[in-house]
Amino acid sequence: ITGRFEGKTAVVTGAGSGIGKSIAERLxxxxxxxxxxxxxxxxxxxxxxxxxxxxxxxxxxxxxxxETIAAILEAADGVVDALANNAGIMDAFVPTAEITDEQWDRVMSVNLTAPMRLTRAVLPGMIERGHGTIVNTASEAGIRAGASGTAYTASKHAVIGLTKSTAFFYGPKGVRTNAVAPGAVNTNIEAPFNSAWAGERLGPIMGTTVPAPAEPEELAAAITWLLSDDSSNVNGAILMSDGGWSTI
Ligand code: NAD
Structure with missing residues (x-):
């Protein structure tokens, strides 16, 4: 498959590593x-x-x-046809009673507020041109508990709400918004385990239910499909790419 993005400008966040790097390379x-x-x-x-x-x-x-969002728009010469809101950080698998305000605020701001702001920034141009695609990287933790800590889980559930609501409002204007929800992927994401209680709860579940990690290219294939016109009839979808983890 070549040329799906010929003449298009795409923005990828978190493009220095892992899934984002693969998305950028494929685009x-x-x-x-x-x-x-x-x-x-x-x-x-x-x-x-x-x-x-x-x-x-x-x-x-x-x-x-x-300032970063303004710099991104400038680098794109004001025209963004496809946006991959992919940058994200983990929460050290911390359960609710152990969350610090700093950790909560940082996870929410990177995983949720930033995608909303970047989406908000690119929408006017997409609406004007009557065409645009947005894909958010959600997570297994966006649809269930037991895959991460509480802050990360809450942020990724909210990313799914952001995805569906944006899809609802702007689908009729030619802008499609979808999400891909990865399970475990071989990347550089920092995932320290900072809670004994979380280990006790998550250990047995994750030890038996999580399929082998995927490669970032497998996620990039799903994300670029949703960014391309190949998925023209898909809007507001949450595509699990998790090796079947969510079936368990
Ligand atoms: P990664 O750490 O390999 O890559 C993420 C990149 O984002 C890094 O290069 C990092 O420097 C960058 N980044 C982090 N915070 C940033 C910020 N505030 N501004 C700009 N860039 C920032 O991780 P990855 O696994 O490729 O993660 C990509 C996305 O996939 C994230 O949203 C993550 O939550 C999601 N995800 C990953 C997994 C997994 O198992 N790796 C599972 C589910 C979901």
């Missing part, structure tokens, strides 16, 4: 101009070297900061 391979964003400038430099394409543009910065 470049399929013809897009890609604005790759990450909080790590080093990772973006490595991506530039690996991809070696003049269609790759980079913006380093915290996607939760409004």
């Amino acid at each position: 470049i391979a399929e013809g897009a101009i890609v604005v790759a964003t990450d909080i790590s400038a080093e990772r973006l430099d490595a991506l530039v070297t690996a991809v070696a394409s003049e269609r790759l543009r980079t913006v380093s910065g915290d996607v939760a900061a409004s």
Whole structure:
């Protein structure tokens, strides 16, 4: 499959590593101009070297900061055809009674508020052109408990609400919004286990029910499908890409 994104500009957040890096690589391979964003400038430099394409543009910065969102729009020359809200952070598997305010606020701001703000920023142009696609990276933790800590679980459930509500409001204007919910994936995401109680609750469940980790390219295939016109009849879907974990 080539050329699905010829002449299109796509934005990918968290593009320096893991799933986001694979999305950026695949979009470049399929013809897009890609604005790759990450909080790590080093990772973006490595991506530039690996991809070696003049269609790759980079913006380093915290996607939760409004300056970064403005810089992304500028790098895209104001035209974003496809948006992958992918950057996300874990919560150290902390259960409700052990959450600090700092941890809650940071997880919510990166995983939920940033995708909302970036979506809000690209929507006017998409509506004006009558066409646009948005894909949010949710998680197994977006549909159930027992896959992460409470802050992460709440943030990813909210990402699913953001996805469905945006799909509902803007589908009639030609803008499709969907989410992919990964199970375990081989990436660099930091997943420390900071709670004995969470370990006691999650250990037996996760030890027996989680399928083998997927590779980031498998997630990028699903996400780019939803970003492309191949999925023209799909809006507001939450596509589980979890090796069947959610069937258990
Ligand atoms: P990763 O850590 O390998 O890559 C994420 C990238 O996002 C990193 O390069 C990081 O520097 C960047 N990033 C983090 N915070 C940022 C911020 N505030 N601003 C800009 N960039 C930021 O992780 P990944 O596993 O590829 O995660 C991608 C998405 O997939 C996340 O939303 C995550 O919640 C979700 N997810 C991952 C898994 C998994 O098992 N890896 C499972 C379910 C969902």
